[in-house]
Amino acid sequence: MSVTVDLDKETGVAVVTLDRPAKHNAITVEMARRLGAVWRGFRYEDEVRAVVVTGAGGRAFCTGIDRAAAAEVPQPSSPYTIDDPLLAIGPKANDLWKPVVAAVEGMACGGAFYLLGEAEFVVAGEGATFFDPHTAYGMVSAFETVHMAQKMPYGEVARMALMGTAERTSARRAYETGLVSELTETGGALAAAVRAAAVIASYPTEAVQGTVRALWSAHEAARAQALAHAPHLVALGNLPPERQAELFTRRRDGHRTR
Template identity: 35%
Template sequence: MGVITELSGHTLLVTIDRPEARNAIDQDTWDALGDAWRRAETDPDVRAVVVTGTGDRAFSAGADLRAIAEGGYRTEPDPVRDPWGFAGVTSHDISVPVVAAVNGLALGGGWEIVLACDLVVAAEHAEFALPEVQRGLVAGGGGAFRIAEQLPRPLAMQLLLTGERISATRARDLGLVNQVVAAERLLPEALALAERIARNAPLAVQATKRIARSITRGTAVADTEHWMRSGTEVTRVMRSEDAREGARAFVENREPVWRAR
Protein backbone atom coordinates (compact mmCIF):
# COMPACT_ATOMS: atom_id res chain seq x y z
CA MET A 1 0.00 0.00 0.00
CA GLY A 2 3.03 2.31 0.07
CA VAL A 3 2.75 3.07 3.80
CA ILE A 4 4.02 1.22 6.89
CA THR A 5 2.55 1.99 10.32
CA GLU A 6 3.92 0.88 13.66
CA LEU A 7 2.80 1.81 17.18
CA SER A 8 5.73 2.32 19.54
CA GLY A 9 4.47 3.09 23.02
CA HIS A 10 2.02 5.93 22.40
CA THR A 11 3.69 7.13 19.18
CA LEU A 12 2.42 6.02 15.77
CA LEU A 13 5.32 5.82 13.30
CA VAL A 14 4.07 6.33 9.73
CA THR A 15 6.57 5.58 6.95
CA ILE A 16 6.00 6.42 3.29
CA ASP A 17 7.38 3.31 1.62
CA ARG A 18 7.97 3.81 -2.11
CA PRO A 19 11.75 4.30 -2.27
CA GLU A 20 11.89 3.27 -5.93
CA ALA A 21 9.80 6.39 -6.71
CA ARG A 22 11.49 8.69 -4.15
CA ASN A 23 8.44 8.03 -1.96
CA ALA A 24 6.16 9.86 -4.40
CA ILE A 25 2.46 9.68 -3.61
CA ASP A 26 0.32 7.44 -5.80
CA GLN A 27 -3.35 6.73 -5.10
CA ASP A 28 -2.79 3.77 -2.77
CA THR A 29 -0.23 5.71 -0.74
CA TRP A 30 -2.56 8.72 -0.63
CA ASP A 31 -5.38 6.62 0.82
CA ALA A 32 -3.15 4.75 3.27
CA LEU A 33 -1.72 8.00 4.69
CA GLY A 34 -5.23 9.35 5.21
CA ASP A 35 -6.21 6.14 6.97
CA ALA A 36 -3.16 6.47 9.26
CA TRP A 37 -4.24 10.01 10.21
CA ARG A 38 -7.76 8.71 10.92
CA ARG A 39 -6.31 6.00 13.15
CA ALA A 40 -4.25 8.60 15.03
CA GLU A 41 -7.36 10.65 15.70
CA THR A 42 -9.57 7.74 16.78
CA ASP A 43 -7.19 5.36 18.60
CA PRO A 44 -6.84 6.44 22.26
CA ASP A 45 -3.45 4.69 22.47
CA VAL A 46 -1.98 7.15 19.93
CA ARG A 47 -0.79 10.37 21.54
CA ALA A 48 1.73 11.50 18.90
CA VAL A 49 2.62 10.71 15.29
CA VAL A 50 5.99 10.66 13.51
CA VAL A 51 5.88 10.60 9.70
CA THR A 52 8.96 9.84 7.61
CA GLY A 53 10.05 8.17 4.37
CA THR A 54 11.92 4.98 3.57
CA GLY A 55 15.63 5.33 2.77
CA ASP A 56 17.83 8.42 2.85
CA ARG A 57 17.11 9.94 -0.57
CA ALA A 58 13.65 11.39 -0.11
CA PHE A 59 10.99 12.07 2.48
CA SER A 60 8.65 12.39 -0.50
CA ALA A 61 8.97 13.79 -4.00
CA GLY A 62 5.29 14.78 -3.82
CA ALA A 63 2.67 13.75 -6.35
CA ASP A 64 3.60 10.85 -8.61
CA LEU A 65 3.84 12.67 -11.95
CA ARG A 66 3.97 9.38 -13.83
CA ALA A 67 0.62 8.46 -12.26
CA ILE A 68 -0.73 11.89 -13.26
CA ALA A 69 0.46 11.41 -16.85
CA GLU A 70 -1.00 7.91 -17.04
CA GLY A 71 -4.31 8.67 -15.31
CA GLY A 72 -3.42 6.63 -12.25
CA TYR A 73 -5.40 8.65 -9.71
CA ARG A 74 -8.99 8.11 -8.65
CA THR A 75 -11.51 9.62 -11.06
CA GLU A 76 -14.67 8.83 -9.07
CA PRO A 77 -15.15 10.91 -5.90
CA ASP A 78 -14.61 9.34 -2.50
CA PRO A 79 -16.83 11.23 -0.03
CA VAL A 80 -14.76 10.09 2.97
CA ARG A 81 -11.20 10.52 1.68
CA ASP A 82 -11.48 13.46 -0.73
CA PRO A 83 -11.90 16.12 2.00
CA TRP A 84 -8.63 14.95 3.59
CA GLY A 85 -6.60 16.74 0.92
CA PHE A 86 -3.38 15.78 -0.84
CA ALA A 87 -1.90 12.51 0.45
CA GLY A 88 -4.89 12.19 2.75
CA VAL A 89 -3.10 14.59 5.07
CA THR A 90 -2.84 18.22 4.01
CA SER A 91 -6.38 19.24 5.02
CA HIS A 92 -7.02 16.31 7.38
CA ASP A 93 -6.90 18.16 10.68
CA ILE A 94 -6.28 15.94 13.68
CA SER A 95 -5.79 16.85 17.32
CA VAL A 96 -2.85 14.50 17.91
CA PRO A 97 0.51 16.27 17.41
CA VAL A 98 2.49 15.22 14.33
CA VAL A 99 6.28 15.34 13.94
CA ALA A 100 7.79 15.19 10.45
CA ALA A 101 11.15 13.38 10.27
CA VAL A 102 12.51 14.60 6.94
CA ASN A 103 15.05 12.06 5.71
CA GLY A 104 15.92 13.60 2.34
CA LEU A 105 14.16 15.56 -0.39
CA ALA A 106 10.76 17.05 0.48
CA LEU A 107 9.51 18.35 -2.84
CA GLY A 108 6.13 19.69 -3.88
CA GLY A 109 3.46 17.70 -2.12
CA GLY A 110 6.19 16.18 0.02
CA TRP A 111 6.91 19.57 1.53
CA GLU A 112 3.18 20.22 1.78
CA ILE A 113 2.89 17.11 3.98
CA VAL A 114 5.67 18.53 6.18
CA LEU A 115 3.94 21.92 6.32
CA ALA A 116 0.77 20.19 7.55
CA CYS A 117 2.73 18.74 10.51
CA ASP A 118 3.27 20.49 13.84
CA LEU A 119 7.01 20.01 14.35
CA VAL A 120 9.85 19.19 11.96
CA VAL A 121 13.14 17.35 12.49
CA ALA A 122 15.33 17.25 9.37
CA ALA A 123 18.44 15.33 8.41
CA GLU A 124 21.42 17.49 7.51
CA HIS A 125 21.18 16.52 3.83
CA ALA A 126 17.44 17.22 3.53
CA GLU A 127 16.22 19.79 1.01
CA PHE A 128 12.86 21.47 0.54
CA ALA A 129 11.10 22.97 -2.48
CA LEU A 130 7.70 23.70 -3.99
CA PRO A 131 8.61 23.22 -7.68
CA GLU A 132 5.06 22.90 -9.03
CA VAL A 133 5.38 25.99 -11.27
CA GLN A 134 8.27 24.26 -13.04
CA ARG A 135 5.83 21.53 -14.12
CA GLY A 136 2.83 23.64 -15.02
CA LEU A 137 1.13 22.91 -11.70
CA VAL A 138 0.14 24.76 -8.52
CA ALA A 139 1.10 24.02 -4.92
CA GLY A 140 -2.52 23.19 -4.19
CA GLY A 141 -1.99 21.06 -1.08
CA GLY A 142 -1.73 24.08 1.20
CA GLY A 143 1.87 24.94 0.36
CA ALA A 144 1.15 28.29 -1.26
CA PHE A 145 -0.71 29.76 1.69
CA ARG A 146 1.16 27.95 4.49
CA ILE A 147 4.54 29.20 3.28
CA ALA A 148 3.10 32.70 2.92
CA GLU A 149 1.82 32.52 6.50
CA GLN A 150 5.11 31.33 7.97
CA LEU A 151 7.61 33.50 6.11
CA PRO A 152 8.02 37.20 5.28
CA ARG A 153 6.23 37.75 1.98
CA PRO A 154 9.33 38.40 -0.20
CA LEU A 155 10.94 35.15 0.95
CA ALA A 156 7.72 33.19 0.49
CA MET A 157 7.19 34.59 -3.00
CA GLN A 158 10.74 33.71 -4.06
CA LEU A 159 10.28 30.09 -2.99
CA LEU A 160 6.84 29.81 -4.58
CA LEU A 161 7.56 31.54 -7.89
CA THR A 162 11.01 30.08 -8.61
CA GLY A 163 10.45 26.58 -7.22
CA GLU A 164 14.06 26.61 -6.01
CA ARG A 165 15.31 24.32 -3.26
CA ILE A 166 16.54 25.33 0.17
CA SER A 167 18.73 23.31 2.54
CA ALA A 168 17.69 21.94 5.91
CA THR A 169 19.92 24.50 7.61
CA ARG A 170 18.33 27.35 5.66
CA ALA A 171 14.86 26.02 6.50
CA ARG A 172 15.79 25.93 10.18
CA ASP A 173 17.16 29.48 10.03
CA LEU A 174 13.85 30.60 8.50
CA GLY A 175 11.91 28.96 11.33
CA LEU A 176 10.43 26.20 9.15
CA VAL A 177 12.32 23.38 10.89
CA ASN A 178 12.79 22.75 14.62
CA GLN A 179 15.96 20.65 14.54
CA VAL A 180 18.62 19.63 12.01
CA VAL A 181 20.47 16.45 12.95
CA ALA A 182 22.84 13.90 11.46
CA ALA A 183 21.03 11.38 9.25
CA GLU A 184 21.64 8.48 11.61
CA ARG A 185 20.09 10.46 14.47
CA LEU A 186 16.98 11.57 12.58
CA LEU A 187 14.46 8.94 13.61
CA PRO A 188 15.71 8.60 17.21
CA GLU A 189 15.48 12.38 17.70
CA ALA A 190 12.03 12.61 16.10
CA LEU A 191 10.72 9.70 18.18
CA ALA A 192 12.24 11.19 21.34
CA LEU A 193 10.49 14.50 20.62
CA ALA A 194 7.19 12.68 20.06
CA GLU A 195 7.69 10.73 23.29
CA ARG A 196 8.24 13.97 25.26
CA ILE A 197 4.88 15.14 23.92
CA ALA A 198 3.20 11.79 24.59
CA ARG A 199 4.23 11.90 28.26
CA ASN A 200 1.94 14.90 28.80
CA ALA A 201 -1.80 14.74 29.46
CA PRO A 202 -3.30 13.75 26.07
CA LEU A 203 -6.56 15.71 26.34
CA ALA A 204 -4.67 18.86 27.32
CA VAL A 205 -2.14 18.40 24.52
CA GLN A 206 -4.86 17.86 21.93
CA ALA A 207 -6.91 20.83 23.12
CA THR A 208 -3.80 23.00 23.05
CA LYS A 209 -3.08 21.99 19.46
CA ARG A 210 -6.67 22.71 18.40
CA ILE A 211 -6.46 26.19 19.93
CA ALA A 212 -3.06 26.94 18.41
CA ARG A 213 -4.08 25.75 14.94
CA SER A 214 -7.68 27.00 15.01
CA ILE A 215 -9.08 23.50 14.59
CA THR A 216 -12.71 22.93 15.46
CA ARG A 217 -13.24 19.36 16.60
CA GLY A 218 -15.44 17.37 14.26
CA THR A 219 -14.66 19.43 11.16
CA ALA A 220 -12.41 18.21 8.38
CA VAL A 221 -10.81 21.45 7.26
CA ALA A 222 -9.41 24.58 8.86
CA ASP A 223 -8.39 27.63 6.76
CA THR A 224 -11.63 27.32 4.78
CA GLU A 225 -11.19 30.49 2.72
CA HIS A 226 -7.64 29.51 1.78
CA TRP A 227 -8.77 26.08 0.63
CA MET A 228 -11.65 27.47 -1.42
CA ARG A 229 -9.38 29.91 -3.23
CA SER A 230 -6.69 27.27 -3.70
CA GLY A 231 -9.20 24.75 -5.05
CA THR A 232 -10.51 27.19 -7.65
CA GLU A 233 -7.03 27.99 -8.93
CA VAL A 234 -5.85 24.37 -8.94
CA THR A 235 -8.91 23.22 -10.89
CA ARG A 236 -8.35 25.91 -13.53
CA VAL A 237 -4.66 25.07 -13.95
CA MET A 238 -5.13 21.29 -13.95
CA ARG A 239 -7.45 21.64 -16.96
CA SER A 240 -4.78 23.45 -18.97
CA GLU A 241 -2.56 22.10 -21.75
CA ASP A 242 0.46 23.26 -19.77
CA ALA A 243 -0.38 20.96 -16.84
CA ARG A 244 -0.47 17.95 -19.16
CA GLU A 245 2.72 19.11 -20.87
CA GLY A 246 4.55 19.41 -17.55
CA ALA A 247 3.74 15.83 -16.60
CA ARG A 248 4.61 14.51 -20.06
CA ALA A 249 7.93 16.36 -20.07
CA PHE A 250 8.83 14.86 -16.71
CA VAL A 251 8.03 11.33 -17.86
CA GLU A 252 9.94 11.87 -21.14
CA ASN A 253 12.90 13.49 -19.33
CA ARG A 254 12.87 16.70 -21.36
CA GLU A 255 12.29 20.40 -20.87
CA PRO A 256 8.59 21.38 -21.08
CA VAL A 257 7.31 23.67 -23.83
CA TRP A 258 4.82 26.08 -22.27
CA ARG A 259 1.94 27.55 -24.31
CA ALA A 260 0.12 29.45 -21.54
CA ARG A 261 -3.12 27.70 -22.34
Protein backbone atom coordinates in the same frame (compact mmCIF):
# COMPACT_ATOMS: atom_id res chain seq x y z
CA MET B 1 0.36 -0.43 0.68
CA SER B 2 3.70 1.40 0.99
CA VAL B 3 2.67 3.11 4.23
CA THR B 4 3.76 1.41 7.45
CA VAL B 5 2.88 2.12 11.06
CA ASP B 6 5.00 1.16 14.05
CA LEU B 7 3.71 1.83 17.57
CA ASP B 8 5.83 1.87 20.71
CA LYS B 9 3.18 1.13 23.34
CA GLU B 10 5.55 2.07 26.15
CA THR B 11 6.05 5.64 24.93
CA GLY B 12 2.78 6.07 23.05
CA VAL B 13 4.58 7.20 19.89
CA ALA B 14 3.52 5.87 16.49
CA VAL B 15 5.87 6.22 13.51
CA VAL B 16 4.14 6.50 10.14
CA THR B 17 6.56 5.79 7.28
CA LEU B 18 6.09 6.46 3.59
CA ASP B 19 7.76 3.28 2.40
CA ARG B 20 8.42 3.57 -1.32
CA PRO B 21 12.08 4.56 -1.38
CA ALA B 22 12.77 3.41 -4.95
CA LYS B 23 10.29 6.10 -6.07
CA HIS B 24 11.43 8.74 -3.58
CA ASN B 25 8.32 7.95 -1.53
CA ALA B 26 6.06 9.50 -4.18
CA ILE B 27 2.45 8.99 -3.17
CA THR B 28 0.10 6.76 -5.14
CA VAL B 29 -3.68 6.97 -4.94
CA GLU B 30 -3.71 3.87 -2.75
CA MET B 31 -1.09 5.40 -0.42
CA ALA B 32 -3.21 8.55 -0.16
CA ARG B 33 -6.21 6.47 0.89
CA ARG B 34 -4.07 4.54 3.36
CA LEU B 35 -2.75 7.74 4.98
CA GLY B 36 -6.27 9.05 5.45
CA ALA B 37 -7.31 5.77 7.04
CA VAL B 38 -4.28 5.79 9.35
CA TRP B 39 -4.98 9.30 10.65
CA ARG B 40 -8.68 8.58 11.16
CA GLY B 41 -7.85 5.34 12.92
CA PHE B 42 -5.53 7.09 15.37
CA ARG B 43 -8.52 9.06 16.68
CA TYR B 44 -9.80 5.84 18.25
CA GLU B 45 -6.48 4.42 19.42
CA ASP B 46 -5.92 5.83 22.89
CA GLU B 47 -2.51 4.17 23.14
CA VAL B 48 -1.31 6.52 20.37
CA ARG B 49 -0.54 9.84 22.03
CA ALA B 50 1.91 11.37 19.53
CA VAL B 51 2.94 10.59 15.96
CA VAL B 52 6.07 10.93 13.82
CA VAL B 53 5.74 10.91 10.03
CA THR B 54 8.81 10.18 7.91
CA GLY B 55 10.01 8.68 4.63
CA ALA B 56 12.00 5.49 4.08
CA GLY B 57 15.42 5.22 2.50
CA GLY B 58 17.08 8.52 3.40
CA ARG B 59 17.05 9.93 -0.15
CA ALA B 60 13.65 11.59 0.18
CA PHE B 61 10.95 12.33 2.72
CA CYS B 62 8.42 12.54 -0.11
CA THR B 63 8.35 13.98 -3.63
CA GLY B 64 4.60 14.50 -3.81
CA ILE B 65 2.16 12.58 -5.92
CA ASP B 66 3.39 9.92 -8.30
CA ARG B 67 2.86 11.39 -11.76
CA ALA B 68 1.60 8.09 -13.13
CA ALA B 69 -0.93 7.91 -10.32
CA ALA B 70 -2.04 11.49 -10.94
CA ALA B 71 -2.74 10.67 -14.58
CA GLU B 72 -5.19 7.98 -13.45
CA VAL B 73 -7.40 10.47 -11.61
CA PRO B 74 -10.14 11.95 -13.84
CA GLN B 75 -10.81 15.64 -13.32
CA PRO B 76 -14.19 17.40 -13.31
CA SER B 77 -14.83 19.75 -16.22
CA SER B 78 -15.85 22.58 -13.88
CA PRO B 79 -13.13 25.15 -13.05
CA TYR B 80 -14.64 25.50 -9.58
CA THR B 81 -13.57 22.11 -8.33
CA ILE B 82 -10.66 19.71 -8.55
CA ASP B 83 -10.14 16.08 -7.61
CA ASP B 84 -6.83 16.15 -5.75
CA PRO B 85 -5.86 12.78 -4.20
CA LEU B 86 -3.56 14.55 -1.74
CA LEU B 87 -6.20 16.79 -0.13
CA ALA B 88 -6.87 14.34 2.70
CA ILE B 89 -3.40 12.85 3.32
CA GLY B 90 -2.70 15.02 6.37
CA PRO B 91 -3.79 14.53 9.99
CA LYS B 92 -5.78 17.75 10.34
CA ALA B 93 -7.73 17.03 7.15
CA ASN B 94 -8.83 13.84 8.93
CA ASP B 95 -9.78 15.57 12.20
CA LEU B 96 -6.81 14.18 14.15
CA TRP B 97 -5.59 16.57 16.84
CA LYS B 98 -2.91 14.39 18.37
CA PRO B 99 0.50 16.04 17.83
CA VAL B 100 2.44 15.09 14.69
CA VAL B 101 6.17 15.65 14.19
CA ALA B 102 7.71 15.33 10.71
CA ALA B 103 11.21 13.82 10.34
CA VAL B 104 12.79 14.81 7.02
CA GLU B 105 15.85 13.37 5.32
CA GLY B 106 16.69 14.03 1.68
CA MET B 107 14.21 15.72 -0.65
CA ALA B 108 10.85 17.09 0.40
CA CYS B 109 9.03 18.75 -2.45
CA GLY B 110 5.66 19.61 -3.96
CA GLY B 111 2.94 17.43 -2.51
CA ALA B 112 5.12 16.61 0.51
CA PHE B 113 4.05 20.03 1.79
CA TYR B 114 0.53 18.72 2.45
CA LEU B 115 2.08 16.57 5.19
CA LEU B 116 4.64 19.09 6.43
CA GLY B 117 1.97 21.77 6.53
CA GLU B 118 -0.19 19.71 8.87
CA ALA B 119 2.63 18.66 11.22
CA GLU B 120 3.14 20.58 14.46
CA PHE B 121 6.85 20.95 13.72
CA VAL B 122 9.57 19.59 11.49
CA VAL B 123 12.93 17.98 12.36
CA ALA B 124 15.40 17.65 9.50
CA GLY B 125 18.80 16.14 8.82
CA GLU B 126 21.46 18.50 7.47
CA GLY B 127 21.24 16.93 4.03
CA ALA B 128 17.52 17.62 3.63
CA THR B 129 16.34 19.98 0.89
CA PHE B 130 12.97 21.58 0.19
CA PHE B 131 11.64 22.78 -3.17
CA ASP B 132 8.47 23.18 -5.19
CA PRO B 133 8.68 22.13 -8.86
CA HIS B 134 5.17 23.15 -9.94
CA THR B 135 5.88 26.31 -11.92
CA ALA B 136 8.71 24.66 -13.86
CA TYR B 137 6.19 22.14 -15.21
CA GLY B 138 3.45 24.63 -16.02
CA MET B 139 1.44 23.94 -12.86
CA VAL B 140 0.06 26.34 -10.28
CA SER B 141 1.45 25.87 -6.78
CA ALA B 142 -1.71 26.67 -4.82
CA PHE B 143 -2.36 24.12 -2.10
CA GLU B 144 1.38 23.75 -1.46
CA THR B 145 2.04 27.47 -1.01
CA VAL B 146 -0.93 27.84 1.31
CA HIS B 147 0.44 25.06 3.51
CA MET B 148 3.95 26.54 3.54
CA ALA B 149 2.66 30.05 4.22
CA GLN B 150 1.66 28.78 7.67
CA LYS B 151 5.25 27.73 8.35
CA MET B 152 7.57 30.26 6.65
CA PRO B 153 7.79 34.00 5.90
CA TYR B 154 6.03 35.15 2.74
CA GLY B 155 9.23 35.93 0.83
CA GLU B 156 10.70 32.51 1.51
CA VAL B 157 7.54 30.71 0.38
CA ALA B 158 7.30 32.91 -2.71
CA ARG B 159 10.91 32.27 -3.67
CA MET B 160 10.63 28.52 -3.21
CA ALA B 161 7.40 28.33 -5.25
CA LEU B 162 8.50 30.64 -8.05
CA MET B 163 12.05 29.32 -8.50
CA GLY B 164 10.69 25.84 -9.25
CA THR B 165 13.32 23.21 -9.97
CA ALA B 166 16.16 25.72 -10.36
CA GLU B 167 16.70 26.15 -6.63
CA ARG B 168 16.41 24.15 -3.44
CA THR B 169 16.18 25.40 0.11
CA SER B 170 18.77 23.74 2.31
CA ALA B 171 17.89 22.32 5.71
CA ARG B 172 20.03 25.05 7.25
CA ARG B 173 18.08 27.80 5.47
CA ALA B 174 14.80 26.10 6.35
CA TYR B 175 15.91 26.12 9.99
CA GLU B 176 16.84 29.79 9.82
CA THR B 177 13.45 30.73 8.39
CA GLY B 178 11.31 28.65 10.73
CA LEU B 179 10.17 25.72 8.61
CA VAL B 180 12.51 23.38 10.51
CA SER B 181 12.53 23.53 14.31
CA GLU B 182 15.53 21.24 14.88
CA LEU B 183 18.49 20.46 12.66
CA THR B 184 20.37 17.18 13.16
CA GLU B 185 23.26 15.42 11.50
CA THR B 186 22.25 13.59 8.33
CA GLY B 187 20.41 10.44 9.31
CA GLY B 188 19.49 11.73 12.76
CA ALA B 189 16.11 13.34 12.09
CA LEU B 190 13.94 10.33 12.91
CA ALA B 191 15.59 9.64 16.27
CA ALA B 192 15.35 13.32 17.25
CA ALA B 193 11.70 13.50 16.19
CA VAL B 194 10.85 10.35 18.14
CA ARG B 195 12.59 11.77 21.25
CA ALA B 196 10.53 14.95 21.04
CA ALA B 197 7.32 13.02 20.38
CA ALA B 198 7.99 10.77 23.37
CA VAL B 199 8.24 13.79 25.66
CA ILE B 200 4.96 15.17 24.34
CA ALA B 201 3.30 11.76 24.60
CA SER B 202 4.25 11.57 28.29
CA TYR B 203 2.01 14.53 29.10
CA PRO B 204 -1.78 14.31 29.70
CA THR B 205 -3.19 13.78 26.23
CA GLU B 206 -6.28 15.98 26.74
CA ALA B 207 -4.10 18.99 27.49
CA VAL B 208 -1.81 18.22 24.57
CA GLN B 209 -4.62 17.83 22.05
CA GLY B 210 -6.32 20.98 23.34
CA THR B 211 -3.08 22.89 22.84
CA VAL B 212 -2.72 21.57 19.28
CA ARG B 213 -6.29 22.63 18.55
CA ALA B 214 -5.68 26.09 20.02
CA LEU B 215 -2.54 26.55 17.93
CA TRP B 216 -4.42 25.67 14.76
CA SER B 217 -7.31 27.99 15.57
CA ALA B 218 -4.86 30.91 15.42
CA HIS B 219 -4.59 30.69 11.63
CA GLU B 220 -7.33 28.25 10.62
CA ALA B 221 -9.73 30.83 9.17
CA ALA B 222 -7.13 32.42 6.87
CA ARG B 223 -5.87 28.99 5.79
CA ALA B 224 -9.37 27.72 4.97
CA GLN B 225 -10.15 30.86 2.98
CA ALA B 226 -6.93 30.57 1.00
CA LEU B 227 -7.45 26.88 0.27
CA ALA B 228 -10.95 27.63 -1.01
CA HIS B 229 -9.41 29.62 -3.87
CA ALA B 230 -6.90 26.92 -4.79
CA PRO B 231 -9.06 24.77 -7.12
CA HIS B 232 -9.97 27.76 -9.29
CA LEU B 233 -6.37 28.91 -9.54
CA VAL B 234 -5.18 25.44 -10.48
CA ALA B 235 -7.94 25.03 -13.09
CA LEU B 236 -7.18 28.42 -14.63
CA GLY B 237 -3.39 28.33 -14.52
CA ASN B 238 -2.32 24.74 -15.18
CA LEU B 239 -1.11 23.82 -18.63
CA PRO B 240 -2.84 20.84 -20.29
CA PRO B 241 -1.47 17.49 -19.05
CA GLU B 242 0.35 16.79 -22.31
CA ARG B 243 2.25 20.10 -22.07
CA GLN B 244 3.10 19.39 -18.44
CA ALA B 245 4.48 15.98 -19.46
CA GLU B 246 6.57 17.60 -22.18
CA LEU B 247 8.10 20.07 -19.73
CA PHE B 248 8.70 17.26 -17.26
CA THR B 249 10.68 15.24 -19.79
CA ARG B 250 12.78 18.33 -20.57
CA ARG B 251 13.40 19.23 -16.94
CA ARG B 252 16.75 20.76 -16.07
CA ASP B 253 19.39 18.60 -14.44
CA GLY B 254 21.17 21.24 -12.39
CA HIS B 255 19.95 23.25 -9.43
CA ARG B 256 21.28 25.65 -6.85
CA THR B 257 20.94 24.92 -3.14
CA ARG B 258 20.86 27.90 -0.83
